[in-house]
Amino acid sequence: MIEIALRAGSANAHQRFTQRLxxxxxxxxxxxxxxxEGPIWTLDIYRDGAPVALGMGLNAGAVLTEGYNLPADIxxxxxxxxxxxxxxxxKDNHLVWLPA
Incomplete structure (x- = not known):
């Protein structure tokens, strides 16, 4: 399991970073x-410059990778x-990665 660091606040309303998973x-x-309608954080993932998944809502308890036809190695x-x-x-929530 790896925790992916996310930052809060208006200065971080648009974040871009790389992470090895x-x-x-x-x-x-x-x-x-x-x-x-209600403010939301979204997540887009790219590999080698190509989109893997776009517009995933950061909702508590969500398995973000479900419902997407992602490569198994993600x-x-x-x-x-x-x-x-x-x-x-x-701070009060976290994005975690579990290997395939």
């Missing part, structure tokens, strides 16, 4: 979308803890 070097883009991403807000992302 197993044999994959993935780019993560995390965005806070305040113009939605593993599983789970968002655990409290519902994400602008100010608590990465």
């Amino acid at each position: 197993g044999e994959n070097l993935l780019e993560f883009r995390v965005n806070f979308l305040a113009y939605q 593993g599983r991403l789970i968002f655990v803890g409290a519902e994400a807000t602008l100010d608590n992302l990465g």
Whole structure:
């Protein structure tokens, strides 16, 4: 299991970083979308510059990789803890990766 660091606050409303998960070097883009009916954090994942999954909502208890036709070697991403807000992302909740 690997915990993927996320940062809260308006200064971090648009984050971009890379993370090695197993044999994959993935780019993560995390965005806070305040113009939605209810504000939400979303996650996009890229491998080798190509999108793997786009627009995954960071909802408490969600297995983000379910429902996507992802390569098996990506593993599983789970968002655990409290519902994400602008100010608590990465503090009261966490994104964790489990290998395939």
